Amino acid sequence: MAGHQPQRWLRTGVARAAAAALLLVAGGAAQAGLFDDDEARRAILEIRQHIDSNTQQITRLSGENTELRRSLLTLQNQIEALRADQATMRGANEQLQRDLSEAQKRQKDMAQGVDERLRQFEPAQVTVDGAQFNAAPAEKHGYEAALAVFRQGDFNAAQNAFGAFVQKYPNSGYLPSSLFWLGNAQYANRGYKEAIVSFKALLTQAPNHARAPEAALAIANCQAELKDSKAARKTLEDLMKAYPQSEAASAARERLARLK
Incomplete structure (x- = not known):
C-alpha cells in the first residue's frame, strides 16, 4: 500500500501538470x-x-x-x-x-x-424776242398760255388772254411782246382801231423792241383797212425812217408803191 502511494502521487502530479498544461x-x-x-x-x-x-x-x-x-x-x-x-x-x-x-x-x-x-414765286431770267428780263413763274406761264392760244388760231380767246395779261402785269418784261400779239389778235378779229391802240402802246413803251418795226407796219395795215390811206402812207414813211434796215422797212416800200 505504502509502495503504491508515491506512484499515485506521481501520477496525480503528472496528471495535474498535464491538466495545467492543457489549461x-x-x-x-x-x-x-x-x-x-x-x-x-x-x-x-x-x-x-x-x-x-x-x-x-x-x-x-x-x-x-x-x-x-x-x-x-x-x-x-x-x-x-x-x-x-x-x-x-x-x-x-x-x-x-x-x-x-x-x-x-x-x-x-x-x-x-x-x-x-x-x-414758283421766285423770278427767273427769261429771253423773249431778244429781250432778257426777270419774270415770276406765274407771269411766264400766263404769257406762254396766251401765246399758245393765239398759235392755235383761237383769236377771240387769245385777245382775251393777252388783254387780261396786260392788265395784270403792266410792268412786265413781257408787256411789249404781249401788246404785239394782242394787236395781232385784234387785227384778226377785225378790231382795227383797238389793234392800232395796242401797236402804238408798244411803240411808245419800247421803240427799240425787236417787234417795233412789225408793229409800225401793222398800224399801217390797220389804217389801210380803215380806208385811211393818208395815215397809212405817213406811217409807212415814218417806219422807213425809224427802222431803215428792217425787213418791215422793205415791206413798207412795196406797200407805198401800191398804196393809192
Whole structure:
C-alpha cells in the first residue's frame, strides 16, 4: 500500500501538470483567438470609417456637382437672356436707323417741296424776242398760255388772254411782246382801231423792241383797212425812217408803191 502511494502521487502530479498544461494551452489559444477578433473588428471599423468617409465625400461631391450643374444652367439661362436682349436691342437699333433714314428722307422731300414752291414765286431770267428780263413763274406761264392760244388760231380767246395779261402785269418784261400779239389778235378779229391802240402802246413803251418795226407796219395795215390811206402812207414813211434796215422797212416800200 505504502509502495503504491508515491506512484499515485506521481501520477496525480503528472496528471495535474498535464491538466495545467492543457489549461495553459487552451487559455493561450483562447487568448490568441480573442486578439484576432479585436484586430478584425478594428479592421472592419476602419473599413467602415473609410466607406463612411468616402460615402460622405461622394455625397458632398454629388451635391457640389448638382450645385455646379444648377449654376451652369443658371449661367446658361442668363447667357440666353443676354443674347435675347442683345437681339432685341439690335432689332430696336435697326428700327431706329430705319426710322431715322425715313425721317431724313421725309425732311429732304419736304425741303425740296418747299424749295419748289418757293421757286414758283421766285423770278427767273427769261429771253423773249431778244429781250432778257426777270419774270415770276406765274407771269411766264400766263404769257406762254396766251401765246399758245393765239398759235392755235383761237383769236377771240387769245385777245382775251393777252388783254387780261396786260392788265395784270403792266410792268412786265413781257408787256411789249404781249401788246404785239394782242394787236395781232385784234387785227384778226377785225378790231382795227383797238389793234392800232395796242401797236402804238408798244411803240411808245419800247421803240427799240425787236417787234417795233412789225408793229409800225401793222398800224399801217390797220389804217389801210380803215380806208385811211393818208395815215397809212405817213406811217409807212415814218417806219422807213425809224427802222431803215428792217425787213418791215422793205415791206413798207412795196406797200407805198401800191398804196393809192
